Amino acid sequence: MLLVPGDPSEPRRVDPHFAAEADAARALGVPVAVVDHTAREHPEDMVAAVPAGDDAVYRGWPMTIAEYATFAKVLDARRVTLRTSPDDYRLAQDRTRWPKALRAVVVDSADGPLLRTWWIGGRCLQLSAGIDLVEIEPVITDLALPFVTADLVRRADGAWRIAALTDGQISAWPVSRDPADLLAGLF
Incomplete structure (x- = not known):
């Protein structure tokens, strides 16, 4: 429901x-x-x-x-x-409770544009081509949270880092995207 x-x-x-x-x-x-x-x-x-x-x-x-x-x-x-x-x-809302491995890929400030990613059961719902989450995916998967969003930023060396992570239930779905994509992933 x-x-x-x-x-x-x-x-x-x-x-x-x-x-x-x-x-x-x-x-x-x-x-x-x-x-x-x-x-x-x-x-x-x-x-x-x-x-x-x-x-x-x-x-x-x-x-x-x-x-x-x-x-x-x-x-x-x-x-x-x-x-x-x-x-x-x-856990999703309280950064102080995040495991050390997650804190290692989190940046304290983001200078570039943010990319919001949606994770259901540790898997990224949709991802733009050319984005390498080799360091991010295992960390989010290890959190074992049912539904989160991670806002990513690209460092100068090309590595992606997490600028923010929050519970996906309260993250706004972009109006430019079909909500059926989100709901199909959730249900």
Whole structure:
């Protein structure tokens, strides 16, 4: 199941920012449920429209680590399991918890243009031709996270380095790309 935020002015409707992804999921036969972000202070109300008993991927607005843990807990009470556990979300969001091998390929500042890459189950979803991820791929694979994005930058010597890594659930999918590519990879 795909979980997407509701429109703030009409919380039972899909937020327009995520409507194309919701439509792509439905076209693939993936159930879609709306999460009411206006009810964040009442987590049970936030997930009231989510049907019970399914595995789920969230695609929506960022949450703090604590908010995500609460979100997962109230979904679990409905027998809905997020594919990205609270521990996985924490690891993707908290750079201090990254293993040494990952920190070795991360740059502190990026001077050049960034290339966003999408990783599902440790595999890059789509990659432009000519990009060599020989040092990056094993490190991201070893993280064993279900869904992340890595923003890459090319050093002067041609090596690619990670400028940022975050949970893929909260990374904006480019409007220039077909959301069905992302949803097909996830489901």
